[in-house]
Amino acid sequence: VRYHWNWAVLVTEPYVYWMLLGLMWTVLVSLSGWIIAFSLGSIVGIARTVKQPIVRTLAGAYVEVFRNVPLLVQLFLWYFVLPELLPKAAGTWLKRELPYAEFWTAVVGLGTYTACRVAEQVRAGIHAIAGGQANAGLATGLTTWQVYRHILLPVAYRIIVPALTSEFLNIFKNSSLALTIGLLEVTSRSRQISEYTYQPIEMFTEATAIYCVITLIVTAGMRVVERRSRLPGMITVEAR
Amino acid sequence: MAEFDLAYLTSALPLLWDGMEVTLLLTLFGVVGGLALGAVLAVLRLSRAKPLALLAAGYVTFFRSIPILLGIFWFYFLVPLWLGRPVGGFYAALIGFVLFEAAYFCEIIRAGIQSVRRGQILVGLASGLTYRQTMRTIVLPQALRNMLPVLLTQSINLFKGTSLVYVVGVRDFLTAADIIGTRDNQIIEMYCLVAVVYFLLCFAASLLAGRLQRRYAI
Numbered sequence: 142v143r144y145h146w147n148w149a150v151l152v153t154e155p156y157v158y159w160m161l162l163g164l165m166w167t168v169l170v171s172l173s174g175w176i177i178a179f180s181l182g183s184i185v186g187i188a189r190t191v192k193q194p195i196v197r198t199l200a201g202a203y204v205e206v207f208r209n210v211p212l213l214v215q216l217f218l219w220y221f222v223l224p225e226l227l228p229k230a231a232g233t234w235l236k237r238e239l240p241y242a243e244f245w246t247a248v249v250g251l252g253t254y255t256a257c258r259v260a261e262q263v264r265a266g267i268h269a270i271a272g273g274q275a276n277a278g279l280a281t282g283l284t285t286w287q288v289y290r291h292i293l294l295p296v297a298y299r300i301i302v303p304a305l306t307s308e309f310l311n312i313f314k315n316s317s318l319a320l321t322i323g324l325l326e327v328t329s330r331s332r333q334i335s336e337y338t339y340q341p342i343e344m345f346t347e348a349t350a351i352y353c354v355i356t357l358i359v360t361a362g363m364r365v366v367e368r369r370s371r372l373p374g375m376i377t378v379e380a381r
Numbered sequence: 382m383a384e385f386d387l388a389y390l391t392s393a394l395p396l397l398w399d400g401m402e403v404t405l406l407l408t409l410f411g412v413v414g415g416l417a418l419g420a421v422l423a424v425l426r427l428s429r430a431k432p433l434a435l436l437a438a439g440y441v442t443f444f445r446s447i448p449i450l451l452g453i454f455w456f457y458f459l460v461p462l463w464l465g466r467p468v469g470g471f472y473a474a475l476i477g478f479v480l481f482e483a484a485y486f487c488e489i490i491r492a493g494i495q496s497v498r499r500g501q502i503l504v505g506l507a508s509g510l511t512y513r514q515t516m517r518t519i520v521l522p523q524a525l526r527n528m529l530p531v532l533l534t535q536s537i538n539l540f541k542g543t544s545l546v547y548v549v550g551v552r553d554f555l556t557a558a559d560i561i562g563t564r565d566n567q568i569i570e571m572y573c574l575v576a577v578v579y580f581l582l583c584f585a586a587s588l589l590a591g592r593l594q595r596r597y598a599i
Binding site: 144205206208209210211212213214215217218221222225226310314315316317318320321328331332335341342345348349352353355356 | 443445446447448449450451454455458459462541542544545547548555568569572573575576579580583584587
């Protein structure tokens with residue numbers, strides 16, 4: 142089969158513009174999803190380490206449910222199933238009136254899924270700190286909240302920076318799944334343009350390059366965070 | 382519109398099972414192929430030949446930077462171009478899974494081998510074993526025990542990840558349920574069913590992984 146190369150397609154109007162829009166959505170969805178993932182994941186992860194068994198169980202259930210269902214299925218549940226389960230007015234609003242519905246669905250879907258992975262890292266970080274430190278804090282008269290705030294969390298988050306880098310990179314890659322609910326992000330745009338122009342190799346190469354550059358930028362940025370937050374004398378776990 | 386009850390579910394079961402077979406096949410071939418290629422990559426990464434180690438490291442970094450979904454689109458388009466005839470989504474997706482999983486398996490195997498303390502290799506060599514014997518009788522048995530739970534977890538991830546073949550229309554479990562649900566106007570029930578089935582299978586498998594970890598931990 143002959144393939145007609147045409148790299149000029151990458152800089153042809155309107156495809157440049159489409160791809161830039163795709164990049165914008167990929168970045169927006171990933172960053173917004175990360176806000177949910179980081180905050181919700183922190184709450185769930187901390188909840189898994191507290192004394193109250195009910196709180197621990199609930200947080201554990203959250204992690205198990207979100208970890209054991211494929212992300213694609215979760216996105217379908219949020220996008221197609223949730224509006225049907227809600228009261229009629231709310232469901233109709235979600236389906237018909239909410240602007241950028243696929244964007245918000247992707248943000249919530251990616252965020253809540255990644256939150257369960259962040260939670261596991263936060264929990265591991267807290268558990269990595271010797272129990273004696275928490276006890277010492279309590280013995281000196283700090284409340285449980287103060288022990289978390291001043292002793293456990295500052296160290297735990299520093300230990301898990303490399304692991305969080307991996308999760309942050311994952312959310313960019315996983316944002317490509319949003320194309321199944323109609324979000325026109327990078328992967329979706331590359332496919333769309335390749336169908337319009339019959340130049341899939343050029344378009345997929347461009348998309349591949351975009352993801353590689355995102356990885357490079359995020360990795361470099363997180364390395365700075367890692368250096369700034371490093372505790373002298375502490376060995377952190379390298380990201381794998 | 383049919384009622385979503387046991388009778389309906391029974392009628393849908395053969396098609397759903399066909400889909401589950403495709404999902405299981407993709408997972409099985411993906412794990413076997415990914416492990417084989419991943420083991421080769423891990424050996425290269427740990428080898429003393431610098432260019433080979435760099436090449437393997439580059440492979441791993443590259444494949445871990447791209448979404449697997451984009452990989453599936455690449456091969457869905459490229460494989461027919463190479464072969465000169467359409468092959469369908471199954472093989473394209475399978476090639477994608479093997480190449481991407483290899484990068485992950487490589488890192489797991491490498492970490493497993495490196496988890497065995499270096500001193501043990503030196504002791505093995507000092508006691509007169511050859512390098513090969515040291516690897517086979519001292520390093521690999523321990524490394525395998527360390528890797529086993531993580532390998533299982535990664536296989537569960539692939540099992541969930543095979544649902545991505547939905548985008549190229551391969552009839553796996555999710556796609557089969559999607560087709561049936563659309564046909565019978567039962568899409569809500571079908572998606573819920575898919576979620577429950579995936580949850581039960583993966584939850585059971587991850588419990589098993591946890592038990593393996595406790596039993597074989599060194």
